[in-house]
Amino acid sequence: MKLVDISDLNVSFSQHEGVVQAVRGVSLHLNEGESLGIVGESGSGKSVTCMAVLRLLREPPARITARRLDLEGTDVLTASPATLSALRGRVAAMIFQDPMTAFDPVFTIGHQIIETIRVHRRTGKAAARAEAGELLRMVEIKNATDVLAYYPHQLSGGMLQRAMIAMALSCRPRILIADEPTTALDVTIQAQILQLIKRLQAEMGMGLIMVTHDLGVVAETVDRVVVMYGGKVMEQGPVQEIFDDAKHPYTRALLGSMPGQTVGRQRLTEIKGASPNPVYPPTGCPFHPRCPEVEPRCARSMPEFSDLGADRQAACWRLQ
Amino acid sequence: MIAYILRRLVSISVTFFIVSVLVFLMMHAIPGGPFDAQDMPLSEAVRDKLMARLGLDKPLHVQYLSYMAGVLQGDWGVPYQSPGETVIELLARAWPPSLILGGLGVLIGVPLGILLGMAAALKRNTWIDYLASAIATLGLTVPVFVISMLLILVFAVWLNWLPASGWGEPKRWILPIIAYAAIPLATYARYTRSAMLDSLNKPFVTVLRAKGLSERRIIFQHVLRNSAIPMVTVFLPMFIGTATGSIFVEAMFRVPGLGSYFVSSITTRDYPLEMALILMITLMFSGAYLISDILYAWLNPRIRIGGRE
Numbered sequence: 202m203k204l205v206d207i208s209d210l211n212v213s214f215s216q217h218e219g220v221v222q223a224v225r226g227v228s229l230h231l232n233e234g235e236s237l238g239i240v241g242e243s244g245s246g247k248s249v250t251c252m253a254v255l256r257l258l259r260e261p262p263a264r265i266t267a268r269r270l271d272l273e274g275t276d277v278l279t280a281s282p283a284t285l286s287a288l289r290g291r292v293a294a295m296i297f298q299d300p301m302t303a304f305d306p307v308f309t310i311g312h313q314i315i316e317t318i319r320v321h322r323r324t325g326k327a328a329a330r331a332e333a334g335e336l337l338r339m340v341e342i343k344n345a346t347d348v349l350a351y352y353p354h355q356l357s358g359g360m361l362q363r364a365m366i367a368m369a370l371s372c373r374p375r376i377l378i379a380d381e382p383t384t385a386l387d388v389t390i391q392a393q394i395l396q397l398i399k400r401l402q403a404e405m406g407m408g409l410i411m412v413t414h415d416l417g418v419v420a421e422t423v424d425r426v427v428v429m430y431g432g433k434v435m436e437q438g439p440v441q442e443i444f445d446d447a448k449h450p451y452t453r454a455l456l457g458s459m460p461g462q463t464v465g466r467q468r469l470t471e472i473k474g475a476s477p478n479p480v481y482p483p484t485g486c487p488f489h490p491r492c493p494e495v496e497p498r499c500a501r502s503m504p505e506f507s508d509l510g511a512d513r514q515a516a517c518w519r520l521q
Numbered sequence: 522m523i524a525y526i527l528r529r530l531v532s533i534s535v536t537f538f539i540v541s542v543l544v545f546l547m548m549h550a551i552p553g554g555p556f557d558a559q560d561m562p563l564s565e566a567v568r569d570k571l572m573a574r575l576g577l578d579k580p581l582h583v584q585y586l587s588y589m590a591g592v593l594q595g596d597w598g599v600p601y602q603s604p605g606e607t608v609i610e611l612l613a614r615a616w617p618p619s620l621i622l623g624g625l626g627v628l629i630g631v632p633l634g635i636l637l638g639m640a641a642a643l644k645r646n647t648w649i650d651y652l653a654s655a656i657a658t659l660g661l662t663v664p665v666f667v668i669s670m671l672l673i674l675v676f677a678v679w680l681n682w683l684p685a686s687g688w689g690e691p692k693r694w695i696l697p698i699i700a701y702a703a704i705p706l707a708t709y710a711r712y713t714r715s716a717m718l719d720s721l722n723k724p725f726v727t728v729l730r731a732k733g734l735s736e737r738r739i740i741f742q743h744v745l746r747n748s749a750i751p752m753v754t755v756f757l758p759m760f761i762g763t764a765t766g767s768i769f770v771e772a773m774f775r776v777p778g779l780g781s782y783f784v785s786s787i788t789t790r791d792y793p794l795e796m797a798l799i800l801m802i803t804l805m806f807s808g809a810y811l812i813s814d815i816l817y818a819w820l821n822p823r824i825r826i827g828g829r830e
Binding site: 287289295302 | 821
């Protein structure tokens with residue numbers, strides 16, 4: 202069974218300026234034990250897609266429709282609040298971008314981990330506390346027993362991100378969704394956190410969705426990549442194939458703007474133009490106003506996906 | 522912690538003496554004296570004799586020192602407008618009605634205000650929110666004597682359910698308590714709504730949802746606790762402001778409380794009573810802020826009392 206199965210997901214937000222169409226017909230899936238990267242610039246709809254999977258968006262203003270939105274076989278679009286609470290944290294857990302604001306400032310780290318354990322499982326307080334200490338040791342926090350008694354403001358960003366990972370994994374979820382987990386951290390800490398997530402994913406046999414704007418992160422941590430732009434999926438496939446032989450002009454542009462691909466001095470190429478306006482998205486392919494290979498038909502309609510081998514797709518008129 | 526409280530107590534006593542000097546000077550800076558009645562003037566000789574007996578003929582610093590010496594020994598003097606009793610006896614007689622009405626007004630108004638504010642925050646931009654905002658705005662903007670008059674008109678005159686005024690049996694308390702409760706209720710409805718909305722929009726609330734906590738648990742265990750921090754700050758000062766009597770409510774309902782003495786002690790130059798009332802309020806507010814600060818530190822672990830880790 203697929204851990205996450207999304208088909209034709211649309212998410213929009215009603216705002217004063219109009220309806221923001223954040224996600225427009227996204228389909229993707231996550232297989233058992235697989236790690237999937239969702240890559241895109243800000244406003245591409247990657248985070249909103251993940252928030253929608255757990256129904257974490259406030260509705261209204263958010264409006265979610267989909268042909269299918271399943272989490273380990275359960276339809277989350279029609280699920281009751283109680284079912285959703287039972288799924289969240291137990292079947293699918295999420296870690297967020299900014300660990301500094303992710304904890305309730307008035308409770309200790311220990312309290313917040315124990316609370317997560319006890320909301321899903323019948324566990325005594327002392328047993329849950331011992332388990333919380335184990336979890337902190339698992340994420341390589343050395344003075345775990347002391348840290349349990351710390352308040353969030355007493356820990357550094359890197360430590361808090363470790364604690365958040367520990368909290369997310371406290372109920373051994375089948376799926377871990379990491380929404381830009383290293384963006385708010387120091388560069389030196391970023392690699393450690395990625396290594397940690399990768400190790401724990403392998404040890405626990407979880408499915409992982411890594412949302413990021415950083416192709417470097419994707420290269421290090423995932424098996425398969427979904428590239429999003431303007432609320433749509435542009436290309437998807439195994440990470441190595443995408444890096445070696447990107448089929449979509451947007452993916453190629455994104456790779457070209459990434460440093461460190463070749464040895465020696467090189468100029469980074471930028472993607473000219475600005476992200477599409479989400480209230481009035483471009484007609485046809487959302488990337489056509491910035492695309493170096495644009496053709497007249499690109500502005501008229503969005504191309505279908507072309508199958509380019511096993512689990513490999515891209516949506517571009519030039520591939521039709 | 523204990524060192525902190527001791528330091529604060531020292532600073533409270535310093536404040537107490539500064540206030541006592543300032544008030545004493547301001548009180549005597551007001552022209553006229555207690556025996557300057559215009560309609561039935563006392564003869565010069567009688568007035569001088571009375572002034573001499575009360576020590577009012579002495580230089581100000583001597584008057585101040587002898588007054589403070591008395592205060593420190595528990596002798597707060599005799600009110601000029603009611604010479605048959607001491608200041609302490611007057612307070613013991615007039616304060617309980619104000620304390621009961623104001624205290625009950627706050628104890629009823631604050632929880633109702635919190636509930637109203639919570640309902641408004643949780644159902645924001647619905648009719649519940651608009652109704653709560655309307656009630657809160659009316660409670661703060663309509664003067665309390667207008668509210669009192671409406672209450673008397675509706676419940677005493679038209680419906681004839683409750684007595685219009687007086688003091689004694691508890692059924693006479695009901696209308697003044699409602700009038701007293703209006704401002705705490707409105708204040709707390711507004712505070713709670715904005716504090717709750719503020720907490721509800723914090724990123725940690727999304728994390729709590731993602732952990733699988735029920736909405737009820739998120740609100741009662743996390744959002745409320747975070748919202749309580751600004752709410753605690755207002756509570757005790759408001760309680761004291763209300764429990765020392767409202768001249769308007771007490772006048773409208775003819776309650777023999779403390780409120781009117783705040784005005785009459787100034788207009789009749791009743792120096793001992795005026796000093797006693799202001800010093801009492803000074804002490805109560807100082808104590809209230811001390812307790813608030815301690816509560817604040819207890820609610821918010823980011824605040825460490827005493828300024829050192």
